[in-house]
Each structure stands twice: as structure tokens, then as C-alpha cells.
Amino acid sequence: MEPIEWRDGKVRFLDQTQLPAREITTETDDPLVIVEAIRTLAIRGAPLIGIAAAYAVALAAVPPVAAGKPPGTAADRVRGAMELLAGTRPTAVNLFSALGRMKETLDRCAGPAEIAPRLLETARAIHAEDAAMCAAIGRFGAGLLPADATVITHCNAGALATGGIGTALGVITTASSLGKIRRVYVGETRPLFQGARLTAWELSGSGIDVTVMTDSSAPYLMIKERVDAVIIGADRIAANGDVANKIGSYALARAAADHGIPFYVAAPTTTIDPSLPEGGAIPIEVRAAEELTFSGTGRIVPGGASVWTPAFDVTPHEYVTAIVTENGVNRPPYSFHAEDGGRPGGGGK
């Protein structure tokens, strides 16, 4: 099942908040529905957010069939949608790079009639390129894993998070197709359980042996059992290789370092933000308190207590063994530039 598709002038997407209990898809020609889906994490995962935003912009270019108010020009509608989309989630840079490309396409249009088809063309290209990048990341990353590997991952950097086979999970499924994967452990990924709900669903669906644990169990697993690698995705990577990813990633990186286990980050070059020299400058989204204070229908944090709800953390580059992009395996020292992104062999210039 594709997490997002363009079909006959509409966007069809899977509501990821309902997995694994229900597979519910929504079809829409309203860009605002996509905006809301990104905000609520019905659509999530850094590369997929970029793709969805691009399609939402393409939708905005088409005049609404039954507009309650004057539809304005295509360019106006597109700019309005871009502004709303840019305000959904601050950390994943893929959102902003996708919007940047859509803006460039808009600016290059010779006349209004070109806008809708050209924007759709670019959105489709962003989608297709992401699929190709995932495939390449999978091949490069699989080469890093030993035979019979036990691997830990976190959150969901899979097909559900991208336009293709996924980044971290693309590495795992590619390695699995080569017979290299013994077992995958995934932290449930509090507070929204993307590891339990999405990664376990994807991997078990691919016939890969996957075990869910509390996020706090990973270091204990590392002393109880041989773990060959930790591999995660990324929401934004600074020029020096600092990595913003789901809260708990830094904990895993330090635990891996403590136990002598390589820690790999798999991400397309669209996730690299060469404009930021280091990770301290990456904006970290803080989610609503309710994601922590309620579980199911019950209140679990009493009213008198505060909560701290960063959606992401930043892992300093010194704890990242390698960053795998579609261009190859980058090793420290990392030095990503606008023009070369995740160049093979990376860094060291």
C-alpha cells in the first residue's frame, strides 16, 4: 500500500494515525486536507512530508470546482498553500526543500495556463526521485551490515515515511533480500508509537522478524544480546553531520557508542541542510502536551505536573558512524555543502 498517490487529479493518502488497527485512505483535491494531515501526522516522515506538500501545492493550482469565495489566481492560491504548508512542521527540512522547488517551478512558468501542469510535473518528479534515492540508500546501506545481522531501529523511516522503500527500513529490507537480517528490534517510539504501529507493521508485513520493546530497553538489549548496528532515518542533517531525528535517537546513539556498536543514519540528500553549520540551529518541534498527558482515553499525567514534549533531538556528529545517502556512504569528518549534499565518501574538504 502506497502512503501517498496522485490519482486522476486527486491525492490519495493513508491515514497513518489509524495503523495498524485500520487501513483508512483519504482521497482529496483540497490542499487544506493535506495541510491538516501533515499537522496531525496522518502523513509523516520527513521525505513523505516533502512529497505530500508538493502534491498539495499542485492541487492548489487547480481552481476549486465549487468555490464558496472567488478562487483568485492560480499563483495566489499556490502561494497561500505554500505558506500554510511551511507552518505545519518545523524540523523536517524536506518540507522546505520541496516547497522551494515548487516555488522555483512557479517562478519559471511563462503564463497562468502552465502553472497547474508544471507544478504537478515537479511534484511527481520529487516523488519519483525520492523513490530512486531510497533504492540507492538501500543498496549502499545494506553493504554496511554483516551477515546474520541483528539491528535496532527507531521510529519509522520506512515506505510509510518516504516515496519509496524507505531510508533506514529500505536498508533493512534490502539487506534482508540479501539474506543478511536475523532480527530487527524497534523501540515503540513514545509518545506516538511509530515504531510499534508503523515499523513493526511494515517489517512483519515483509516477513522480517521484528521485536518491539520500550524505548528505554535498548541499552539493556545491547548487554543481553549481540547487536550489530543501529540504523535510523533523519529529519534534518546539518552541514557538520549533526542529525535531528525522532526523540530518543540521541539516547540510542550514545548507547551504541557505549557498547561499541556502529550507529548509521540513512537519509536522502534532500534531508541535508547545508545552510546550517551545526545541529544547534535546527528548529526542534515541541508537540502538544496531550500527546504525553493522555493515553488511550485516560489521563496519565496529573494536572499539577508539567510535561516536556520535544518531537526530535539532535545527535552530535561525533556519535554518527556513517551517513548513507543516495550518493554513497559518508564518514566523518562530515562537511556537507549546498552543491554536493551527500557526496560519496563525503566530508573532509
Place this chain on the structure above:
Amino acid sequence: MEPIEWRDGKVRFLDQTQLPAREITTETDDPLVIVEAIRTLAIRGAPLIGIAAAYAVALAAVPPVAAGKPPGTAADRVRGAMELLAGTRPTAVNLFSALGRMKETLDRCAGPAEIAPRLLETARAIHAEDAAMCAAIGRFGAGLLPADATVITHCNAGALATGGIGTALGVITTASSLGKIRRVYVGETRPLFQGARLTAWELSGSGIDVTVMTDSSAPYLMIKERVDAVIIGADRIAANGDVANKIGSYALARAAADHGIPFYVAAPTTTIDPSLPEGGAIPIEVRAAEELTFSGTGRIVPGGASVWTPAFDVTPHEYVTAIVTENGVNRPPYSFHAEDGGRPGGGGK
């Protein structure tokens, strides 16, 4: 509110699974109700489990008022209850040390008439001694904390877990009464949320500034903010100072070591098991898969995935800065013996 009380021949206890939403107490003269309460974590926390088990044994000595079947002798009923209680939870050694004391009392009884009053006397003593040990631990531990301290704790080692003010939380509330606590961070403590539900409830009820975070956030907090200490309780401590405590404790210990933060364990000497030379011999309870696969009413782990659900982990002694018992502050090298338990200054013989 007391988590457990002996009242007019009955045991009255708070159902901790219902906190913080509901404060429900149960009154019973049936030892089987206590057995079930321990098994379901309505009564939890290593010292409190020991106290509850002692009271359950005392209840068993009293002939049932309306027995469906012949009640047997008091000694038989007591031995039957002890066997059931010993099978409830394997990790907390306080359970077994309390049962051991009750057994000694039983063995010393001169005749059947003595059994019920003598067993109650011992159970009350175990309860009162635990309260006194908590108070002493609080005083010794508070001395370890600097002024204006920001402290991380995990799970619940508070009044709800003991017969007194708690162990780790006893240290925190004692330090707070001396004006030394700025803020407490607590991991929510997956899967059963004891940090969110119980510790946040206790500390906010005491007017202490408490912030709940995902368990995976602690290392990131350590780079974002000054953290002065991590302090936790224990379920069993081996002779060499290895500490079994709630899953996630080892993760915190390594994170504290990585960030140069002291890691303290607060526990009465009843938690020390000098018969085990090291922590590898501590039996670690594995909880039901459902504690991880369901959240609220919804399934979050798909059927095709496995789960790993250790209730505890073991922190090797080299990551424990000090162990605070009612006898004082023990520092490495730890060497606990049957006759000296948590002797002040500890170890090194």
C-alpha cells in the same frame, strides 16, 4: 493517603493501577485479594510488596468467618499463603525477605493461639521499620544533593512504593524540605507509566516542580539543561552493588555516566541480596506481552510482530555512584554481606 494500612483486622490498600484518575481503596480480610493486587500491580514497589505480603500472611492466620471448606490449621493456611505470595513477582527481594521473617515468626510460635497475633506483630514491625528506613535514607540522600538541584528519577520509588516517605522520592522530598530542589524530571516509565501516573502525582501533591518526559528524552535533557543527579530506587541489589530496577534504569545510568552526572540508588538494606554475588543472578520478571501490544483500548503492535517485555534491567555497579541505605551512603567498591547489609561507608572489605 497511605498505600497500605492494617485496620481492625483488615488490610486497606490503594489500587495504584487507577491513579491518578481515581483514588480507589480496597479493604479485605482475604489474603488472596492481596496476592492478586501484587500480581496486577495494584500494590507495587519493592518495599511495599514486602509489607503487603507480610500483612497477607497475617490475614491468613485468622480463620475465615464463613469458610466454604474446612479452614485447616492456622499454620497450614499461613504456609499456603506464603507459597502463593512467593509466586507473585520474582525480582523484588523484599518480598522474599518479608516472607522469610514471617516464616521465622511462625516457626517460633509455641502454640496455635500465638500464630495470628505474633504474625501481625511481625508484619506491623516490617511496616514500621520500612517507614523508619525511608526517613533515614531521605536524610542521608538529601546530603548528596547540591543546592538548587535539578534531579532525574525513574518509575516510582516514593511513598506509594514503601511504608514511609519513599526511597528515591524520600531523598527528593527531604531535600525539597531543605530548599534544595529546583525541579524534578521523571520519565513516564513505559509500559505502565508509573513515572507519569504515580511519581508526578506524589511530587506535584507535595508542591514540588515536576516535569514528565518520555523515557527516551533523558539523555537529550542532559545536553540541553544542567542536571545535577539521577536518583532511583531498586528492586534487588547484589552483593557487588549491581542494581536491578525498572526497565530503563540501566539506560539512565549509562547516560548519566556519559554526561558526568552522579547516579544514585536509594534503597533499604532489605533490598540487598547478599546471597547473590552479582546482578546476572537476579531473576528478571518478564511481563505479559499485552502491556506493550495494547495502549488504552487499541492495539498498537501488529499481530505479526514479537515483543520484549522485561520489567527490570540490571545496572552494573561500575555505573552506580553511591547506594544510599538507612545506614548511610555506600560508595564503590561495594561488598554487601548478610550481616552488614548497607553498612555506612560500605564495601571495601
